[in-house]
Amino acid sequence: MKIKTITCHDVYNVGASLQAYALVTYLRKLGHDAQIIDYKPDYLSNHYPLWGLGNPAYDKPILRELYNLAKLPGRLKARNGKRKAEYDRFTAEFLPLTPRRYTSNDDLKQNPPEADVYFAGSDQIWNCFFPNGKDPAFYLDFAPAGSVRASYAASFAMDDIPEEWKPDVKRRLSGLDHISVRESSGVAIVERLGIPGAVQVMDPVFLLDSEAWASIEKPVPNTEPYVLLYDFDRNPEMVRFARRMAEENGWKLYSVLSCKECDRCFEQDGPLTFLNLVHHAQFVVSNSFHATAFSLIFRKQFVVFNRQEHINTRMRDLLYGLGLRDCLTDSAGRDCPRIDYPQILEKLDEQVGASKAYIENVLSY
Template structure:
């Protein structure tokens, strides 16, 4: 069967790239012909723009002073763009057409038997993609099979004005699954039933596959910090652990200055190697949590400053790991927070259930 997927494509984020690849790879392993739709709306197309200027600096001569100051760093950052583009070119198959709007998709429909939207935060109305009909498969004709796989709202509730839009669009999808229990609740409250909760696509591929395909050995002992917010509490934990254990601190976040080594310019493959080789992971990233679970690493989670914490909370709750979501009030001195023997069966059940949803949805 020919299957097309749509998700936030080429957004230069480790998790976004790896989940897109994982879904395509798993579908391919099932015997299907797969491609991602190369969808690049305006709001996902301004990454690594050398000449962008914040509105508050957009006056003469401030604009040109601002650009001169920013340009050296932006030119260096193109190296990061290059490694992500190389990963996409090698591992994420797309059609030749690039689409910028839902109307373009309607007028020049990518040909497939089945269309799948997901995963990641495609329905998060905190961002523009959650309000974009394309991510709800609006462009797909009624007679074509439509599936959402692990679509994420990433928030506990959506604003009242968006509820009719979301209800109308999701009601057209034949088989609906979301990534979080909060997503099930959102849709049930819109009278959309038979909503499945499934795992992120990265869980569809085994730890063995990830390791054999991407992981390179790193001999040093280190703590891996993946922190979107430059969070002072994460810094406190990392430095305390470093002092106690003598481990180095590795990161891929540009603004973290306390790390021993910063690999901001490395691509998704090295990101996986960092998690797989780390002695401990400290993060506020959903996909750092997901891969820590896949590779059975010890880790702790700190909430994001943005209101998108349902992703980590619901995933941890699924495996009874709420205690690794820490605050200053419940910080622990031990590294061994997770007994993986006790959760392996539950994790395997969730993976099998997620695979079964996808297989049955495509068959039916």
Template sequence: MRIRIITCYDVYNAGASLQAYALMQYLKDCGHEVKIIDYKPDYLSRHYSLKAVNNPEYDRAGIREIYLLVKMPGRIKKLFSKRKYRFDAFRKNALELTDTTYRTCEELKNIEEADLYLAGSDQIWNPIFPNGKDPAFFLQFTEKGRRASYAASFAVDALKEEDRQRMKEWLKSFDAVSVREQTGAALVKQMGLQSQRNCDPVFLLKQCQWKKILPETETNKKYVLLYDFDKNCVAEEIAEKISKKTKTEIWSVFKTEICDKVCADIGPLEFVNLILNAEAVVSNSFHATVFAIIFHKEFFVIERKERINTRVNDLLKVFGVEDRKMDHVKKLQTAKKINWQRIEFILQKERKEAEEYLAKITGEKKNE
């Protein structure tokens, strides 16, 4: 079957890149001809742009020019950074994209015909961001072939009425709807539509499959990985507590005073490697938590300041590890030891349900 996937795959976010790869690779392993649609609307193409004005306060004549002049040296430096190079290399070497790049939903109407158009995964339907309002991510550019989603995420637990009505009209055209969170399934139900909850695509690939694509890394250091977007004092306190208890260093993705090493230049594969080799993971990253589960790493989750915590809350609930969510360092004392045998049992169940759903929408028969 010829399958075309639309997702936010090239936004210089490790989780976004890895979920795109995982869904593509899983379907390829099933024998399908799969490509990710190279969809690059303006709002997803401003990363590393020299001319972007990210704050509307400065997007005024006279002010804009001064803003860009001040920002220019730092932006040029980032343009040639290892981080950008590693993300670009992953996109080039790991992802199979359509030959044509599309900038608008209108342009997508000229896309080559496919048997199945697939939307997902990750936060493609998040109404807080422009992609959640873009008809392209709801497959409104075609009436040919089958249309379905896989583990698409709203990332919120409530929708404005205008968003609900718009999404309802778009989703009515789908042959099948799969969402990533139970809260997402509830939102679809409120629209009067049916959906199925499925795990994030990275769970479709097993430990050994992820390890196979990772670059070799040499380190004799033991460390706790801190991946904190918000400079959360609770996250830092927990990392320090674990580091002291286990006599390990603290490695952080973002610069912080408590860390022994900053790992700011990582790409998608380096991100996975950091988790694989960590003694424990303290984060408010959804995909850092996902890979900690895959690799059986001790993990602790801190809430984000943004209103997108339903993703990780639902994830912890699925695996029965809600006590891993921390809002105070004292909660470390009440966190139960992770039962990895039970985690693996749940993961196998989640994977089986995902495989059955994907087999159904691709017309493939799964062997029992």
């Protein structure tokens, strides 16, 4: 069976890259001819610009040019740097893309990639605070009549969508044959729109087991026992907690992102190094959904710090659904509960099994 998936697969984000890989790889393991649609509209294509304003205060004649000239050396270094190269290498070697690149929904409609089944997802493809959440392509608007249109673990990344977008989202979701979302809040959103039958499934990274992930990870040389920190928000409480955990146990402190308080940082590395870092950590401190997901996959002890933003629903749903609400915190002074994995794995296996059953149902048309 020919299957095409569409997601934000090439945005230089570790979670986006690994979830795209996971879904298409799982479908291929089932024996299907699966590819990711190489969909790169303008808003997903300018991650390493050489020219542009990051601060509107500089948007004035002459000042604008001086600002860009000052930023140019750093931007050239980033565009030619290790991090971009690592992600580009991952995309080239591990993501089976369609031969043709598409740049708009109209482009897709005029010459849709051939498939029997189309999957939209996973990750925040329906987040209406981002352009992709308003893009008909991520609701499979382009899929030809007679094909099966389904979502897999699509995320709105919020508890509700803005009122002004509800009519459009309802119309677009009504064109899908099967709807699955990543969070229970997503199920509630779809139900409030008057569309029945939406189900909650696990993020696609859970479709592959720890051995499958370990087989592609990139080893990190010269490591000592360490706490791994992944902090998007530069939260001082997280750093204090991670440093205390490291010092109390005689461990080093490593960080996925830049961190002046850490012993080693890996901000210039890619998805395969990230897998290795989580796999071999003694403990993981993060506010990252996918760091939490891989901590579970690799059976790590971990704690998750809240993020004060719209996308916190996905973390809450994952942890609460597994009975791990005590692993979610805001305070560096809080004691860390030990995760009892034999108890957690029963719930996790049940949810992953239901997710695989959903895919099987979509493909049994």
